Amino acid sequence: GNSVTQMEGPVTLSEEAFLTINCTYTATGYPSLFWYVQYPGEGLQLLLKATKADDKGSNKGFEATYRKETTSFHLEKGSVQVSDSAVYFCALYGNKLVFGAGTILRVKS
Amino acid sequence: SQTIHQWPATLVQPVGSPLSLECTVEGTSNPNLYWYRQAAGRGLQLLFYSVGIGQISSEVPQNLSASRPQDRQFILSSKKLLLSDSGFYLCAWSKLAGSTGELFFGEGSRLTVL
Numbered sequence: 001g002n003s004v005t006q007m008e009g010p011v012t013l014s015e016e017a018f019l020t021i022n023c024t025y026t027a028t029g030y031p032s033l034f035w036y037v038q039y040p041g042e043g044l045q046l047l048l049k050a051t052k053a054d055d056k057g058s059n060k061g062f063e064a065t066y067r068k069e070t071t072s073f074h075l076e077k078g079s080v081q082v083s084d085s086a087v088y089f090c091a092l093y094g095n096k097l098v099f100g101a102g103t104i105l106r107v108k109s
Numbered sequence: 110s111q112t113i114h115q116w117p118a119t120l121v122q123p124v125g126s127p128l129s130l131e132c133t134v135e136g137t138s139n140p141n142l143y144w145y146r147q148a149a150g151r152g153l154q155l156l157f158y159s160v161g162i163g164q165i166s167s168e169v170p171q172n173l174s175a176s177r178p179q180d181r182q183f184i185l186s187s188k189k190l191l192l193s194d195s196g197f198y199l200c201a202w203s204k205l206a207g208s209t210g211e212l213f214f215g216e217g218s219r220l221t222v223l
Contacts, residue, residue: 099152
């Protein structure tokens with residue numbers, strides 16, 4: 001079945017550091033890929049998405065590119081802020097939404 | 110605009126007691142509705158989803174149940190809670206048949222079973 005694997009956290013960075021959170025997937029067909037973010041004490045919200053190979057999703061300075069050849073959808077941000085501290089979930093949609101385990105990001109000032 | 114609300118936000122219950130978590134969606138019709146559980150330190154587990162009134166699909170066997178008495182109302186219940194039911198419960202909705210994979214989540218309900 002479809003599955004998503006994310007790098008384990010927590011990831012701890014200083015403010016203005018470069019962020020990469022790795023995500024790889026296993027799926028049949030051509031799934032859509034997503035990054036969701038969960039701020040402390042809140043529900044999840046969609047951060048960005050990509051629906052086909054080579055698409056780049058972007059939002060709030062975050063980017064991720066749908067790489068079919070490496071079955072990856074890594075999340076990147078050039079300069080993180082304390083307010084980016086949250087849990088980040090990679091997900092894919094084939095016939096249903098499948099989430100990764102989540103990666104905790106902590107940004108120190 | 111569409112909104113989704115869950116309540117209660119926090120709940121502490123003894124083992125063996127009943128549970129009722131409620132979720133309502135406003136501003137849309139015929140949404141698909143979902144209940145997820147997020148256990149401490151773990152990812153999201155889909156518990157139930159519903160494509161219409163009275164239509165419930167269960168993803169995992171457990172002592173929880175779900176009901177959809179109205180188009181935009183989704184209820185998660187248990188007759189007797191277990192310690193392992195503790196967690197953060199999230200309700201979500203999607204447009205159409207979830208065809209885009211984009212879900213809209215509520216604020217969550219934190220359940221502690223003692």
